[in-house]
Amino acid sequence: MAAMTISKVHEMPSGLSKAHTNLLSIQFGYVNSMALRCAIQIGIPDLIHSNDSSSMSLSELAASIPIPETKSPHLYRLMRLLVHLGIFALDENSGTAEPKYILTPASKLLTKNHDNKGVIPFSKMVLDPALVNPLFHLGDWIKMEGSLPFELCHGGNMWAVAAQKPDLNKDFNAAMESDSQLLMSFIVKHSPQLFHGLKLLIDVGGGTGGCARTIAKAFPDLNVKVLDLPQLAADFPKDDGVQFIVGDMFKHIPSTDAILLKNILHDWNDEECVQILKNCKKAVPSKEEGGKVIIMEVVVNSQLKDPEHTQVEYEADVLLMTLTSGWQREEKEWRKIFKDAAFEEYKITPGFGVRSVIELYH
Ligand SMILES: C[S@@+](CC[C@H](N)C(=O)[O-])C[C@H]1O[C@@H](n2cnc3c(N)ncnc32)[C@H](O)[C@@H]1O
Numbered sequence: 217m218a219a220m221t222i223s224k225v226h227e228m229p230s231g232l233s234k235a236h237t238n239l240l241s242i243q244f245g246y247v248n249s250m251a252l253r254c255a256i257q258i259g260i261p262d263l264i265h266s267n268d269s270s271s272m273s274l275s276e277l278a279a280s281i282p283i284p285e286t287k288s289p290h291l292y293r294l295m296r297l298l299v300h301l302g303i304f305a306l307d308e309n310s311g312t313a314e315p316k317y318i319l320t321p322a323s324k325l326l327t328k329n330h331d332n333k334g335v336i337p338f339s340k341m342v343l344d345p346a347l348v349n350p351l352f353h354l355g356d357w358i359k360m361e362g363s364l365p366f367e368l369c370h371g372g373n374m375w376a377v378a379a380q381k382p383d384l385n386k387d388f389n390a391a392m393e394s395d396s397q398l399l400m401s402f403i404v405k406h407s408p409q410l411f412h413g414l415k416l417l418i419d420v421g422g423g424t425g426g427c428a429r430t431i432a433k434a435f436p437d438l439n440v441k442v443l444d445l446p447q448l449a450a451d452f453p454k455d456d457g458v459q460f461i462v463g464d465m466f467k468h469i470p471s472t473d474a475i476l477l478k479n480i481l482h483d484w485n486d487e488e489c490v491q492i493l494k495n496c497k498k499a500v501p502s503k504e505e506g507g508k509v510i511i512m513e514v515v516v517n518s519q520l521k522d523p524e525h526t527q528v529e530y531e532a533d534v535l536l537m538t539l540t541s542g543w544q545r546e547e548k549e550w551r552k553i554f555k556d557a558a559f560e561e562y563k564i565t566p567g568f569g570v571r572s573v574i575e576l577y578h
Pocket residue numbers: 375392393395396420421422423424426427443444445448463464465466477478479480483
């Protein structure tokens with residue numbers, strides 16, 4: 217047997233060690249994202265979820281994916297990182313010789329369940345090279361006038377490029393739709409009063425109708441329509457009673473009792489937002505007459521300030537800066553664009569994950 221001795225530990229000064237570890241951890245951040253992408257790609261969350269015991273050992277996973285035997289030790293390394301990150305966990309009570317992996321609340325979101333598609337389409341989109349590559353252009357972009365990192369990378373803005381690339385367009389729309397179903401199912405259940413008294417609601421930039429269908433199903437008497445760009449028309453389901461209107465929110469929004477703007481204003485700068493909001497104001501009646509605009513977005517450091525939310529909000533902000541002309545806004549920044557578009561009153565309700573609901577009246 218080979219003998220091993222461990223010599224006395226020479227510790228780095230703790231300040232230096234901490235600093236270096238902190239730096240390495242941030243530098244390696246993308247490895248976490250890519251390990252997660254790999255786990256989704258090879259279907260691990262659904263495999264564990266659909267297993268009878270809702271748990272699987274390494275060898276069961278390796279056989280089900282399947283992967284060559286030589287890759288088993290590497291799957292172990294991947295799972296070790298993802299367990300550490302809280303994506304999966306080890307079942308302490310499996311009673312088996314080989315430890316079993318189980319899902320955590322985070323990976324449960326990554327399974328297909330009966331009433332929505334989970335968050336897989338959203339994860340796929342976020343980690344698509346077409347949306348990751350623009351981040352490499354931040355440094356060049358910040359030193360020059362105009363443009364966007366996305367444009368330096370792809371030669372046009374997101375909506376123009378999506379119109380040219382059917383696969384990207386499909387993946388992006390599916391991602392938004394899954395996010396919408398998740399959020400809106402919760403909202404119609406817990407905040408139904410948002411929609412009371414309305415006869416017609418237009419979801420402006422409503423994509424393939426994830427929000428619209430969820431609202432229409434919950435409130436059969438409410439007429440819900442989606443207004444979006446022509447490239448959405450082909451993928452929009454036609455037989456579910458939600459009408460699709462081809463339009464441009466910068467030009468004209470048809471008259472309606474209420475407008476929904478979910479994940480729209482964060483794609484645009486203040487000037488562009490004011491233009492959209494002015495068109496909304498023309499389309500909806502005053503508060504006294506029952507009109508309103510419902511915005512569903514992040515309010516940075518909202519009343520329920522939480523360090524984990526703050527980090528996600530700042531990360532999403534830099535991503536929006538990379539891909540669009542938009543911003544994640546703090547309340548005072550929201551207030552400014554509302555005022556500039558001549559709205560008189562707003563009410564913020566936080567607490568839908570990182571998202572808040574803002575009701576806007578004139
Ligand atoms: C981030 S997605 C949000 C989709 C949807 N509201 C949701 O949350 O699932 C932005 C949407 O705005 C649409 N859009 C972009 N420019 C637009 C315009 N000028 N007029 C109408 N819709 C537009 C895009 O096609 C896309 O569907």
